[in-house]
Amino acid sequence: MSEHSATPARRFDPGAILLTILTLIAAFIWFFPIYWGLVTSFRFDDETVTDFSLIPTNPTLKNYIFTIQNSDLPIWYLNSTITSVGVTVLVLLMSACTGYAISQLQFPGRKALWWMILASFMVPVSALIVNHFIIIADVKLLNSHLGIILPMLIAPVTVIIYKQFFDGLPRDFREAAVMDGATEFQLLFRIFLPMNWGITTALAIITFIGAWNSFLWPFLATQDEKMMTVTVGISAVQDAYGVAYGRLLAGAVLAGLPVSLAYLFFQRRVTQAITLTAGIKG
C-alpha cells in the first residue's frame, strides 16, 4: 500500500454532491421561517411588513418588554413548569412500573394489559379530547394543574420502551438480586433503572418537551388566565390594534426558549430518545 491510497482520494461524485445540495436546500427551507420569526420579534411594529433586511435595521426589545409587562408570563412559566415536571415524573414512574410488571411479573391479565396498551397506542389522543374535557369538568378539575396533568399521562410509547428494555435484560440479573433478597421494588429502582439511566433520561427529556409544547389540551382545560401554560397564554396575548406580528413572535420565542435550551444542552440524549421512539412508532 502506498501512502497515497491510505487517505481516501477526493473524487468527483455527482450523486453525493447533489444529495448535499438537496439537504442544504431542505435545511434552509426548514430553518428560514424560524430565523425570520426570530428577527421579526426584534423589529418595530410598522417595520414588520416593510423591512425585509436579514438583520433588523432598528433592532428593538419593545415587543419583549410589552409581552412581559402586559401578560402573566411569569405565572404561565410557573404553570408550564409545574405541569410539565408533574407529567414527566408521573409518566416515567408509571411507565417504568407498568413496563416492569408486564415484562417481569406473572399475573393474571398480563397479556390482556399488554394488548390494551398496544391498542391504546393506535388511538390518537386528540380523538379523545372531548371525553377528557367532559370527565375533567365532571370532577371539577378544569383550571387546575391536576386537570391539565391527568389526561397527559397517557403514554403507551414510554411503557412499551421500558417493557422492551426490561425484556432484553438477562434473567441472571433478576435472579441474582432475588437470591440477595431484593423485593420487586428494589429490583426496579436499585437495579433495572440504574443499570441504564440513559433510557430514563432520554424518555424524561422528550416527555418534558412534549408536555411543555402541548397546546390543545391545556388550551381547553384553562379559561382562567392565572392557570394558563406559556403556550396557551401567549396565544391569548392580543392587541387592540389587530395582529401585531412582532409581539406574537416575541411571545412565541419566549414560549419556546426553555425547550430550545433543553435541546441545546441535551442534544445527544434527545437524538437518542427520538431514535428510541422511532423504533416503536415504525
Place this chain on the structure above:
Amino acid sequence: MAQVELSNISKRYGAVEVIRDLGLTIKDGSFCALLGPSGCGKSTMLRMIAGLEAVTGGTIKIGDTDVTHTAPKSRGVAMVFQSYALYPHLTVAENITFSMSLAGAPKAAQRAAAEKVGKLLQLDQLLDRRPAALSGGQRQRVAIGRALVRDPKVFLFDEPLSNLDALLRVQMRLELARLHADLKTTMIYVTHDQVEAMTLADQIVVLDKGKIAQAGSPWELYNQPANRFVAGFIGSPGMNFLAGQGTAKGITLRDGTELALTRSAPGPVELGLRPEHFTIATDGPIRGRASVVEYLGNTSYAYIDTDHGPMVVEADGAGIKAGDQVGLVPDLSKAHLFDASGAAV
C-alpha cells in the same frame, strides 16, 4: 454449614418431565459436582435447591429445615451464576455487599465486609472499580465474593468457569479448591466438564435425562461405574465397548473370540475397557489398523479400526504409526461387563 437432602424431587415443564423422582443426600462440608450432558437437568436441579424454580413434587431439606417452599433469600444459600450477573452500575465493593445494603446494613459494616472478602479473593485493589473494568477472572472472583459475603450454609455454582479461557480455568479451579478447603462449607457445583468434576469434587452425581445415573466419589465413578452411561461419560478418551454374547465363563465377541472373565451375564452383553488397559502385541486377540496416532507429550493415543468398531488405546512407547496393523491384548482383570439393560455386572 449444612447437609442438603433431596427426596423424591420431580420437575415438569408442562408435559415434559425434566427431573424424575430424584433422591440425593449431599453431606455437610462436601463438594458435590452435578455432572452430565447438556440438557440433562443439572441447572434445573441447582435452581430448585436455590429456590429460583419451584419443585413439582418432593422435598428439599437444608440442614434440618424443610425449605421446599421457602423464599430463595431465606434458604441460606448463595449462588454464583455462569454469566456472573454483576450489576454494571455498582462498584466491585457495592456488588459484593449488595445483599447487605438491601437488608439496610450500615455503610461502615458494608465497607468492612467488602474489604474482608476483597482480601480473601485478592480484589482489595479493585474494590472501587466497576465490573466493566475487570478481567474475566476478576469478575468471576467478584461473583464469588458476592456469594461469600452472605456467609451461606450452601454455595451453589452453575458452570462458573465456562466463560474463562483454558489457562484461567485451571487457575480458578485451584482457587475454588483452596476456598473450599478454607471454608469447609457445602458446595454444589454444576458442570459438564468432567475434569472439573473429578478434580474438585469429593462426590460426583452423574445425571442422565433427569435421573441419577450414579453418585459416588471420583474414584468410584472411574473404577466402578454402575452402568454403561457412566462408564462412557467419565474418562477421556472414553471407554471402549465391545459387543458380544455372555457365556458361563465370560464373553464371546462377534467374531467368535472367547475372552474369560470373572463375571458373567447371559444374553447380549458389552465389555468395557479403558484405553490404558491394553497392551499392543502382534498376536493380540483383537486386531485392527491404526488410523490416527495422537501424541500428547506424556503419552499418546492410537485410534484403531477393528472388527468391533473404532477403538482408542493408550500406545505410549509402542512406536506404532498410522496405517500399522496391530493386535491388542486387553487386561481382562480391569474389564467392565454390562448386561443388556446397561447395568454393570
